[in-house]
Amino acid sequence: GIQVEQSPPDLILQEGANSTLRCNFSDSVNNLQWFHQNPWGQLINLFYIPSGTKQNGRLSATTVATERYSLLYISSSQTTDSGVYFCMLQGAQKLVFGQGTRLTINP
């Protein structure tokens, strides 16, 4: 089945810094999403981005489907950005998650 790898696994930054999270996948995809999991476990939708680039405030995402990767950019980080970020994609009729990137933003 399709393999998904997120990097880095952990990222610790100071407030105000910028960050780039990466999601590599092993096969073509029809569906790719980025989520932020809050401390209570809720998965918050960030982007639905099978291809192209989207922006929402301080966050943006780019998926290059032909090269099998997606990037999530967070600019001017705030402490509320802390948490785990997941990419999820569709492969062989199943939805597959990466292992996540744990982002810690220190004040």
Add this chain to the structure above:
Amino acid sequence: KAGVTQTPRYLIKTRGQQVTLSCSPISGHRSVSWYQQTPGQGLQFLFEYFSETQRNKGNFPGRFSGRQFSNSRSEMNVSTLELGDSALYLCASSWMTSGSYNEQFFGPGTRLTVL
């Protein structure tokens, strides 16, 4: 529009018991998927229902089952609970077209503890 709701939010059971979790999708969504999240295995796909039919299934034993009702609400059942079934169980709904998933929206989850 109301989001995806899951009940109960927390549950404590003992080994050998069975449990039923419920998920109500966003109004108009006909696809409901279930996931298990554990620290060791991460987020894993359990199964997906569309129009009361199970369309896809992950690699879980037969103790894990589910169903979907005509109003798209879904339940999942775990029989003969094991300690390793302790996890956060998440459901998601989407406006699924044939053969392809659209954007998934997740509920808050049910945290199951098996003692």
